[in-house]
Amino acid sequence: MSRLEEVLGQIGSVVWGPYLLIPLLLGTGLYLTIRLGGLQFRTLGAALRLGLLRRKDVGAEGDISQFQALTTALAATVGTGNIVGVATAIGIGGPGALFWMWVTGLLGMASKYSEAFLAVRFRTTDAAGEKSGGPQYYLERAINNKAGKVLALTFAVFATIACFGIGNMTQGNSIATNLEHSFGVPVVVTGVVLTLLAFVVLVGGIKSIGRVTAALVPIMIVFYVLSALYILAVNVQALPGAFAQIFTDAFTGTSAVGGFAGSAIIIAVQYGVARGIFSNESGMGSAAIAAAAAKTTHPVRQGLVSMTQTFIDTIIVVSCTGLVIITTGVWSEVDAAGEQISAAIMTGEAFTHGLPGEWGHWVVTIGLALFAFSTILGWSYYGERNVERLIGRRAVMPFRVIFSLVVFVGCTVQLGVVWNFSDVMNGLMALPNLIGLLVLSGLIVRETRHYLRNDPTLAASKEEIEAFMAGQPGWADWKAGDLVGSSRSGGGGD
Numbered sequence: 001m002s003r004l005e006e007v008l009g010q011i012g013s014v015v016w017g018p019y020l021l022i023p024l025l026l027g028t029g030l031y032l033t034i035r036l037g038g039l040q041f042r043t044l045g046a047a048l049r050l051g052l053l054r055r056k057d058v059g060a061e062g063d064i065s066q067f068q069a070l071t072t073a074l075a076a077t078v079g080t081g082n083i084v085g086v087a088t089a090i091g092i093g094g095p096g097a098l099f100w101m102w103v104t105g106l107l108g109m110a111s112k113y114s115e116a117f118l119a120v121r122f123r124t125t126d127a128a129g130e131k132s133g134g135p136q137y138y139l140e141r142a143i144n145n146k147a148g149k150v151l152a153l154t155f156a157v158f159a160t161i162a163c164f165g166i167g168n169m170t171q172g173n174s175i176a177t178n179l180e181h182s183f184g185v186p187v188v189v190t191g192v193v194l195t196l197l198a199f200v201v202l203v204g205g206i207k208s209i210g211r212v213t214a215a216l217v218p219i220m221i222v223f224y225v226l227s228a229l230y231i232l233a234v235n236v237q238a239l240p241g242a243f244a245q246i247f248t249d250a251f252t253g254t255s256a257v258g259g260f261a262g263s264a265i266i267i268a269v270q271y272g273v274a275r276g277i278f279s280n281e282s283g284m285g286s287a288a289i290a291a292a293a294a295k296t297t298h299p300v301r302q303g304l305v306s307m308t309q310t311f312i313d314t315i316i317v318v319s320c321t322g323l324v325i326i327t328t329g330v331w332s333e334v335d336a337a338g339e340q341i342s343a344a345i346m347t348g349e350a351f352t353h354g355l356p357g358e359w360g361h362w363v364v365t366i367g368l369a370l371f372a373f374s375t376i377l378g379w380s381y382y383g384e385r386n387v388e389r390l391i392g393r394r395a396v397m398p399f400r401v402i403f404s405l406v407v408f409v410g411c412t413v414q415l416g417v418v419w420n421f422s423d424v425m426n427g428l429m430a431l432p433n434l435i436g437l438l439v440l441s442g443l444i445v446r447e448t449r450h451y452l453r454n455d456p457t458l459a460a461s462k463e464e465i466e467a468f469m470a471g472q473p474g475w476a477d478w479k480a481g482d483l484v485g486s487s488r489s490g491g492g493g494d
Contacts, residue, residue, distance in 0.1 A: 008420035015427035022273045025283045028434045029107030032114050035445050040109035043304055044311065046458045051305035059462045061479075062295030063130050066305045068210035069294035073287035073309045075213040076167065076378025078221065078317055079371045080174045081279035083364060086321040087346035090331045093271035095242070096249030098322040100272025101279070105314030108282025112310045114437050114444050117303030118142060119288035120296060121447070121478060127393040130206065133292025134382075135159075135285035136389040139436040142443065151432035155285060156386040158429035163386070165422030167379020168403060169410030171372035176411035182365040191411030194373065199404035202380050203397075206293050209377050220370035221317060227363045228320035231328070231354030238327040245326065277430075280313040284426065285433035289382045297462045298469070299478070300451040304458065321347055328353040376407060447472075 015021055033040065055067035064072070089097040115135065122141045123133030136159065140152035172194055176187040201212050232239065250268060281287055287306060296302040325331050330350040333341055341349055352360030380403050387399045410418075437444075454460070454468040469475045 005417045005420055008417065008424055012420055012423040012427070015424055016274050018270050021277075021427050021430060022270065024434050025111070025277055025430065026104065026107060026273060028283055028437055029104075029109075029111045032110035032437065032441060032444070033107055035441055036110055036113070036448060039113060039304075039448070040106065040307060040311075043452070043456075043458075044109075044308070046456075047304035047308050048311075050301065050458045051308050057295060057297040057301065057462070060295040060297045061131075063206050063293040064210035064295065065214075066294050066296055066302060068214045069290050069302065070305055070309055071213040071217040072206070072210055072290040072293075072378050072381065073306060074217050074221070074312060074378075075209075075374035076286060076290070076382065077279065077281045077309065077313050077375070078217070079171060079375035080368065081275065082313065082317045082321055082371060083347045083368050084174070084343055085275040085279050086318055087325060087331075088343040089271040089275035090322060090325055091341075091343045091346055093268040094249045095245045095322075095326050095331065096247075096251070096268035097272035097275070098319070098326070099246050099250035100269050101276035101314060101318055101322070104273050104276030105280055105282070105310055105318070108277070108280055108314070109307045109310045111283040111434075111437060112280070112287060113303045113307040114441070115283070115285050115288040115433060116291035116306030117299045117444060117448065118436075118440060119292040120294065120299035120302045121474075123292040126388060128396075131293045132385055132388060134289035134385055135433045135436060136289075136386050137292075138288075138440075139432060142440050143436065148436075151436055153390075155429055155432045156389045158425050158432075159286065159386045160383055160390065162422060162425035162429055163379045163383030164403070164406055165418050166426055167382065168376055168406050169413075169415055169418050170422055171375045171379075172407045172410030173413075173415050175369045175372045178365045178368050182361055187412050191408040194376075194411060195404050195408040197373070198376055198380070198407050199401070201377055202400045202404055206381055209381055210293075213374060213377060216370065216374055220367065220374065221312070223370075224363070224367040225316060225320050227351065227355065227359075227367075228324050231324050231351065232320075234354060235327040239323070242323060242326045246322075276314060276318070279318055280310045282310050283434055283437070284430040286379075286382050286429070289385050290378065292385075297465050298451060300448055301458055303448075324354060325350045380404075 051066055051070050056065040062069075086098070086101070089101060093100075118138040119133040119135075122138035123131050124137065126132045136152050136156040138152075139155060140148045142148070143151065172191065175194065176185075176190040179185040179190050180187055201208050250272075277283065287309060291302050291306045294302045294305070296305075325346060328350045330341060330346055330353060333349075348361045348364040350360070351364050352358070354360060355363065380400065383403060384396050384399050387395050450472065451469075455465065460468075
């Protein structure tokens with residue numbers, strides 16, 4: 001097992017290294033940002049109003065509201081990456097890594113918009129009457145050749161495998177380990193409770209998941225962010241220095257401080273980008289699966305709402321974690337053995353420094369438990385949609401049962417191999433999706449421009465949208481729930 005763990009770690013270092021996935025993810029985000037004219041900056045306000053305030057499109061087709069689709073995607077992404085992942089990036093790459101996490105998030109918003117747009121644009125209705133979409137469908141239907149089918153099936157296979165790792169066992173293990181450490185709860189007890197809770201929610205499908213995440217996600221994010229803001233307010237005098245260090249170290253690397261080993265600029269970039277992507281999943285294609293279920297009057301509208309998920313995840317939650325770690329100075333502290341504090345407990349130590357008594361560890365433990373459990377719910381839906389794509393609707397309920405039982409396994413066993421395996425699968429599922437985004441960029445840009453030219457503030461009614469979309473390629477097919485896209489109507493990607 002140790003040899004397998006080592007081999008998987010080596011494969012993961014190549015997949016997530018500076019020569020494959022990192023430049024492809026950053027490059028795709030930058031390319032789409034340029035082609036879409038900085039869409040994420042121009043439309044962020046309108047997208048936040050639609051997703052968080054209006055929350056739904058009146059009279060739209062779909063299974064869950066736009067807000068529930070957003071919270072389901074947030075549930076799957078706001079997890080251990082926002083707590084442990086940030087600490088890992090800063091612990092190894094220094095404060096400058098946070099800058100590169102921001103860059104990843106801002107560029108990733110264009111990728112997140114594009115994949116969510118395509119997921120809704122090429123979604124279909126399954127045998128149970130539910131909307132189904134994501135890279136496992138749009139890669140085949142939009143590209144519309146053998147290469148597209150290979151990309152779609154490749155994504156579906158890797159996503160199905162990945163959901164049991166990063167979306168299940170690793171999350172359950174994080175909850176069980178932290179509850180045992182902070183409150184003395186036996187891991188077996190945590191495993192049984194989580195398994196039952198997961199099954200009760202998952203057996204109801206996306207509508208049940210949407211209701212739970214819509215109630216849970218806002219509470220957990222506000223709870224965590226307010227605690228972080230309190231610490232930053234108490235340490236407000238340290239904020240200017242923290243920002244200066246973040247921007248300076250992003251381009252110069254970090255000098256050795258105490259037990260900190262020091263890092264060159266490439267390390268700051270590598271870990272900042274890798275952990276930023278791990279946190280917000282932009283470009284991986286996973287969140288697009290939740291977007292496909294949304295009730296929306298046009299794919300552009302849901303694409304923009306989904307884009308705000310990356311902003312909330314990285315620019316808000318990740319920033320809070322990173323700034324608390326830096327302003328409290330924990331990132332450069334050492335333990336009794338003279339070693340740097342491990343990433344697993346770094347965030348907890350930072351919150352303990354900033355909050356009275358033992359509140360810090362409690363906040364981080366409770367926050368991690370809520371974040372990780374919501375990730376289990378979100379990824380279960382991603383997994384079942386890909387299982388449906390590969391096997392059919394009949395496999396969905398057995399998958400939900402198996403997925404729930406595997407949560408118990410994750411809570412009660414050591415997961416070194418699973419962590420490394422999950423990293424590899426996450427990277428491999430991103431590759432076909434990123435290729436597809438580049439191939440379909442012409443279609444994305446063309447249809448996005450047409451919509452925003454007629455509705456730049458996302459305030460148009462269903463009737464107004466019908467009027468300016470009449471006669472557009474693929475519009476009638478999309479309304480009918482068909483998978484026929486622009487590539488089948490004379491307007492394929494270029």
